[in-house]
Amino acid sequence: xxxxxxxxxxxxxxLPKYYRYLGDLLKNGINRVSSNELSKLTGFTxxxxxxxxxxxxxxxxxxxxxDAKNLRDEIGKIMGINNNYQVIIVGAGNIxxxxxxxxxxxxxxxxxxxxFDKNPKLMGLKIRDLEIKDIDDLPEYLREVHVxxxxxxxxxxxxxxxxxxxxxxxxxxxxxxxPTDIKVSENIAIENVHMNESLYTLAYxxxxxxxxx
Amino acid sequence: xxxxxxxxxxxxxxLPKYYRYLGDLLKNGINRVSSNELSKLTGFTxxxxxxxxxxxxxxxxxxxxxDAKNLRDEIGKIMGINNNYQVIIVGAGNIxxxxxxxxxxxxxxxxxxxxFDKNPKLMGLKIRDLEIKDIDDLPEYLREVHVxxxxxxxxxxxxxxxxxxxxxxxxxxxxxxxPTDIKVSENIAIENVHMNESLYTLAYxxxxxxxxx
DNA sequence: TAGATTGTTAATCGATTAACAATC
DNA sequence: TAGATTGTTAATCGATTAACAATC
Numbered sequence: 001x002x003x004x005x006x007x008x009x010x011x012x013x014x015l016p017k018y019y020r021y022l023g024d025l026l027k028n029g030i031n032r033v034s035s036n037e038l039s040k041l042t043g044f045t046x047x048x049x050x051x052x053x054x055x056x057x058x059x060x061x062x063x064x065x066x067d068a069k070n071l072r073d074e075i076g077k078i079m080g081i082n083n084n085y086q087v088i089i090v091g092a093g094n095i096x097x098x099x100x101x102x103x104x105x106x107x108x109x110x111x112x113x114x115x116f117d118k119n120p121k122l123m124g125l126k127i128r129d130l131e132i133k134d135i136d137d138l139p140e141y142l143r144e145v146h147v148x149x150x151x152x153x154x155x156x157x158x159x160x161x162x163x164x165x166x167x168x169x170x171x172x173x174x175x176x177x178x179p180t181d182i183k184v185s186e187n188i189a190i191e192n193v194h195m196n197e198s199l200y201t202l203a204y205x206x207x208x209x210x211x212x213x
Numbered sequence: 214x215x216x217x218x219x220x221x222x223x224x225x226x227x228l229p230k231y232y233r234y235l236g237d238l239l240k241n242g243i244n245r246v247s248s249n250e251l252s253k254l255t256g257f258t259x260x261x262x263x264x265x266x267x268x269x270x271x272x273x274x275x276x277x278x279x280d281a282k283n284l285r286d287e288i289g290k291i292m293g294i295n296n297n298y299q300v301i302i303v304g305a306g307n308i309x310x311x312x313x314x315x316x317x318x319x320x321x322x323x324x325x326x327x328x329f330d331k332n333p334k335l336m337g338l339k340i341r342d343l344e345i346k347d348i349d350d351l352p353e354y355l356r357e358v359h360v361x362x363x364x365x366x367x368x369x370x371x372x373x374x375x376x377x378x379x380x381x382x383x384x385x386x387x388x389x390x391x392p393t394d395i396k397v398s399e400n401i402a403i404e405n406v407h408m409n410e411s412l413y414t415l416a417y418x419x420x421x422x423x424x425x426x
Numbered sequence: 427t428a429g430a431t432t433g434t435t436a437a438t439c440g441a442t443t444a445a446c447a448a449t450c
Numbered sequence: 451t452a453g454a455t456t457g458t459t460a461a462t463c464g465a466t467t468a469a470c471a472a473t474c
Binding site for chain 2: 429430431432433434
């Protein structure tokens, strides 16, 4: 925790990992876990894990450790998992369709309500019972239906423009798959996924490990 | 640069961003750029940019700045972009197909050579002229064909197992889309994409910005 | 030459790790 | 109670930022 009381991004990005490994433990019938055991699973140090968790409160018990179920629930609450989010996807190409089809999200409260595209060939096509709608109808749709998260799966040339449309119609969270950094104001949540940067990073390490070995 | 001479992961992950923005500049006919201008584009400080670049050599010129074309080429060389990588995808579901279809990668030297799946219904189906092959034929395929990068798009239950098969048949770079942390030995390059963690992080920030506003 | 901007060293800041008293 | 393990403070480490001499 920094002095202004805000929790650092690095901490936030470790929370999903704790959440996931705790889920694995529970599935295996383990309902008690120490920071040391979590360390072995996650690869983070026990000290760091305790520090991270204590940003949000004392979830453990001295001499015992953490109750896995309770800790997982608490982390879920902190992150807002299972809160039920209304999601729309803009761009119904490969990535848009893959996101729409990814069942895992539905189980955790992320509900895709609609897909939009500008390609007339896709219009009316159904993905998971959802008809692909015309992107021109997007502003009107947003005026009528509450949407929490807008997923951008368009080409990069129009991604910022799409984001602007989403935001000016009330959306406050954007998950961006276009290979650009979408710029938003302070009050909007954004995640730029950047698969391409991930691939380049992989290529770098591949190249360099080869040179070493 | 740390004292052992290894360049930190944080630096490596900024390189693709430099590469991309330099490409944008060139496309706009701009072929000279200062660290200060790059700072405005990327959001990193000019000082950090100069530090980052000087891990790899002095690409700039005092009083002038950087030649955009040259700098982009150098960064491309450092990361190994355009080196031509032979890629296979294991798991030909939504994500696997989306990756296979993503044209951007082809332009940058990443060439998908084959898709594998265990679902008999998908067998023989064609994605971008590539027939989906039986996963049972994977080891034999790898003995015959050189592959640089294995992309894992399977369910999480089998992802580690698939990684082991890939590695034991000579693959040294893995791009993992399954929501797990695949464990590999030191000499193997791995990128765990973790879209689910990205989504949870988005949910966290969305929730917290709402509370603040 | 004067002005601009790099390359690089030094200072600062924040994140991680270590240590240990508190306590279950 | 003794042993275990947290919560938390202090120490360390590394990454970022600031500053400026070098130089184009």
